[in-house]
Amino acid sequence: MQSSSQLQDMLHSINRKSYPAYKSLKGVYQFKKYVLSIDHVQGDPFASPSHVSVKISHREAGFPAEYYKDKLTRITLADYLTRQFEQQVNRYTFRAKGSGKSGLISVTRCGQEVLERTACEITEQGITIRFFVGFPANGRTINAGELEKIFFEFLPVCVEKAFVYRNLSGKDLENTIFLAEDQAYIREELKKRFLVAFVNDGAILPRESGISSKPMKGSVTFSSPESLRVTMALPHKGKITGMGIPKGITLIVGGGYHGKSTLLNALELGVYNHIQGDGREYVITDPTAQKLRSEDGRFVKDVDISLFINDLPNKKDTTCFSTEDASGSTSQAAGIVEGIEAGSKVFLLDEDTSATNFMVRDAFMQYVISREKEPITPFLERARDLYEKEEISTILVAGSSGAFFHIADTVIQMDNYMPVDITAKVRELCRDYPLNENTAAGFKAPQSHRIMSKNTPLNGSKKDYYGHFKVQDKPERLKVKVHGRDGFSIGKQEVDLRYVEQLIDSEQTGALGALLKYAVEKLIDGKRTLPEIVELLCSKLEKEGLSFLSEGYTSCGYAVPRRQEVYACFNRYRRP
Template sequence: CVYAHIPGDGREYVITTRDAVKIRAEDGRQVEKVNINPFISNLPQEISTDSFCSGDASGSTSQAANIMEALEVGAKLLLLDEDTSATNFMVRDARMQLLVHKDQEPITPFVDRVRELYDSLGVSTVLVMGGSGDYFDVANTVIKMQDYRPYDVGNLAREIVDEHPTQRQVETPGPFGQVTTRIPEAASFNASKGRREVKIEALARDLLVYGSDTVDLRYIDQLVETSQTRAVGHAIYLAARSLMSDSTPLQDVVEGLEHFFDQNGLDALDPFYREEYHPGNFSRPRKYEIAAAINRLRTLKIMRV
């Protein structure tokens, strides 16, 4: 959990950083002009990957987009679980490399980028993995869970690497490069529906109505309650009205929202807000979850990158 703990809740020894983001595959999600080149290139039919768009992304392209979008707004720790990741995105073993040569494979697997993310961009990764030892070659720390207890087995993992070298080849076609920034178009955040000038409603923790769009947030694991989702919707509306411009990158937009929260509190998001009125129906989201919701709006248009 990335949020403050309540004393005595049993998580006293569970800590993380504020800028940790959960990453997973998300088949079918909306992607709008995201540079996924570090992970995917040379798609069939010459589909662009430096400004990738899809209304129905695959597991691998959605996971690549999720990583690049998180990096775009400043994430410094990525949390991945192989159970919710696209297998072909995570690793290609030596046998598969022999069967499908790199010039026929558009994906640069995460195992070949994870170390570069740390060395070049200062972005760490915590990965839950039980199916591939190829990550031993690039890991700083290896922790084995046994009978619900963690054990540091880094030295053993390094011995295994020395005694049993991997047969797979590193598949990076070039350096990771700089993370592309995008500028969202304010006009694409139309919150009206029918006769209603503003229609924003959190139907559940993972379902947001914004204008005529219903945004599926079920895979944004770090949204934990409906009041956060409600705040996300109103924060997007505020951002479109007062923070977005034809020269303002998405990262500056969501950081502007955080500054707004610090200065004005959450109640100021309510369109009917008065100082003496305390609606009490907002919980503060992080900039990462606000950006994630923006990226999943099917009306989203990126002005330029």
């Protein structure tokens, strides 16, 4: 480790040299209160910015030990500090001048949800913050004086104001930690009370706009129907009331624009903790809950969809089904089976984004097209089995078919964003409008047949149409390029994640790309199954975070995805 004065001397010595001379700065430097590490230096001022990190000890930072005593508090504190650091660096970014990205100082921009990120990591040794800096240049000539401003004027102020406890609002931070502990308490209460979700009275569910996840101003606040209202005594906030959604099959109905999908959206994001002021802080859903929808054209590989699709006219085996271009119904059947494999105990569905022929067949259609001529067993006929035999609950938004009323345990009508429990009324009506008896074939839990082949889509030649290489080709290092939240490329292949709706941050997408790259290069051997590989990765994530993916240093720009999204990513990877 070198001293900060040595860094200054090096900056003076390379001033006005060609840009590659910046590479000599790579290393670790001791400043007065923290350690600065220059982990990666960009190739030129127009390239992706340099990777820099700062580590400050707990003694210097001064945060109470109870604020980082376990994983929950560490992630919460790290998220809080990342937001504080972003506020500080935004005041200084591009104040150092030059060409291209010169003077850029950037850190992760957090959303409404609290995620475990590489941007800030808290260990027993201290706090590490990772960020990007555009090393200044005039053209391609080093402007070391401007970088000296960043390292010796701007950065010390940002670190002091964002990572030293006495300079922050102690009450605000305390409330942040307390909120996280209350949210964790509700999750545990869901298990004890046989609930799959909780929505607190006073919650604000509508969002500002389609491109903003902030709460809508002046919107109707949530109020639970009395029959579904539960009370919880939280460790910090105290008594709280709200709607508890029980295990089983829950139907959300109502007129258009009355808040059905808004409620479902809040529930699907209730798998994450939300920050204070979001409006959905106490909207908590079973952490394994998975949103499912149809995905025309998606890739399906070796999935046992026989629970829903059988006796195809072409005699294709549906116990180990593969297609490069799935239909809406086939993709949704595969998604449900993959969700079972991922350990999901709650399925969230919206009739609007589901394949109609997969969800239900009305009485007239059953009369016209007989059972033996229809290979699809609709979800309507399997939902009860999923709950009773696999303990998987369903929350379904329905607006067009009354058939779902007959299988529902709970029916919630949204009326101008207010929920009304109409379960008893619906049961009375179901007796007057009986559903045609059409029992599905016996329930059989799907089996996994999937071996991850060692034929990988590498860079180079001799690849097939989908970018898969032959076994004899020598492996090369794969490159991953992230395309925002919606997907990434790995080698020559695209992985489309647009319809994985609980994937909420491009940093999660980046982490999924890194996980897939790690698996392709180190785990796929032609013997391990897909579940074995994913479970191995998830186990490493739980124990080590994302650090095991690092190659020499851990970079800013990754967030830990859930197990469900890891499965979803690997299932959409077009492997041989």
